[in-house]
Amino acid sequence: MPRVSFEHIVKSFGSLTILNDLNLAVDDGDFLVLLGPSGCGKTTLLNLLAGLLEVSDGRIMIGERDVTDLDPKDRGLAMVFQSYALYPTKTVYGNLKFGLAASRLDRQEVEQRIATAAKLLQIEPLLNRKPGQLSGGQRQRVAIGRALVKQADVILFDEPLSNLDAKLRTEMRLEIKKLHDTLKPTIVYVTHDQIEAMTMATRIAVMDGGVIQQFGTPD
């Protein structure tokens, strides 16, 4: 049973077609890396899955639900952005809490999820700081934390490490891999870095020109 599947996806902006009849299925618990050069349509595909863009044709399934026409908040996804996209006026705690804005959880549950995520990512001492007072790596952790508190089955990553320096990137790579091993969410991860793809993925889809050229395991 695939967790996420794209069926005959077409996406065009005006007369420009980015994706044409694309099919892809990700199994439950897989770490799928979408790999490809800039402009190959991988981020577009991710945004379609998140609901930030609308498909021109085709169907997107998450589990057994057809989410093609659902709003982003109703798709049960979490997303980590390239620029971290932290809310600048909220504290780290506020950022994590806003991640649960759409869910109707009671206070205690919210507190507990934030505490768990903060502990897992070692950002507990930072909870009262604003994003402007954090380093790049710390911001990255908060962004991941905001995705984790939702306890979503599917987490999307849009080139999350490209703003970090080389050393931090290696560290965060391991960390994300470790998170995947412990929590076993389904991950769709977009990058153009082949090393990231080879070290983290359980499945790699190589894209070029809006088409999936290769699909397989890193080995």
Place this chain on the structure above:
Amino acid sequence: MTMITQAATLEDAANALPTQRGPFFPRKKKRIAGRSIAILVFLTICALFFCVPLYVVVVTSFKTMDQIREGAIFSLPHVWTLEAWDHAWNKACSGINCNGLKVGFWNSVLILFPSLILSIALSIVTGYALALWNVRWANAFLFLLFICAFVPFQVIMYPLIRITASIGIYGTLWGIAAVHAVLAMPVLTLIFRNYYKDIPQEIIRAAIIDSGSFWRIFIEIILPMSGNILIVVLILQITSIWNDYLIGVTFGGLGTQPMTVILANLITVSTGVVAYNDNMAAALLTAIPPLVIYFLVGKFFVQGITAGAIKG
């Protein structure tokens, strides 16, 4: 070794002669060139252009009528008196009402707050929607707003009177506030929309995934990021609402005329003696409130104009 000693000597030299710091990169002393003298003269003339009339207004307002009759408008008052200020504030006549400017002042205050709240609330939400949400025909709407910003008020004055009369708010504070809100909306919406366009798209995308609620994102994420631009708009609006004459005189009823209208009535009285000192004091009284606002929040105003980027 030589390097170190050299460095040490340099340091010693610097310590010994603190007044002659930085002799290694000597700079020419700046001299005032002919061109900058010309600029200075020009600027001085410009400044005088504003300052001389202001000086006359201020000194006249403190003089007695007896001294004003002597005709030396630049002379300082022989006796400094607040009589004219008191008279203008408490006793000056607008038409048959002789309660002074203070009536107009309170009317202006009463007009100011609803006008401010209405105009800013209307345009901040419109600007937010246009900048950050997918609104159908957004560009056409923006273009329309842009055109509206250039329509002179006088052109739509009569239709506006009919509209406000038909909904029963003509001649009331709310009529004035509504007209202020409508007229300010095009420009303010464009200001807010351009400011919000600079917010990184990923932040709003993250918020859409996290919450998805138009109002919740606005109140929790966007509004706290709008401090700078709110100050700018606040100052613009306070000044323009306070200084407005035409809307107040057209849409205000007898009891709701703003300070500017009362001021004009005081000064255009055609019977009796022209009380120059009263008139000058009244004019200054009317001009003071926006000035006070400038002094209080002027610092933020400059910050707001120059701060374009919202960096995390």
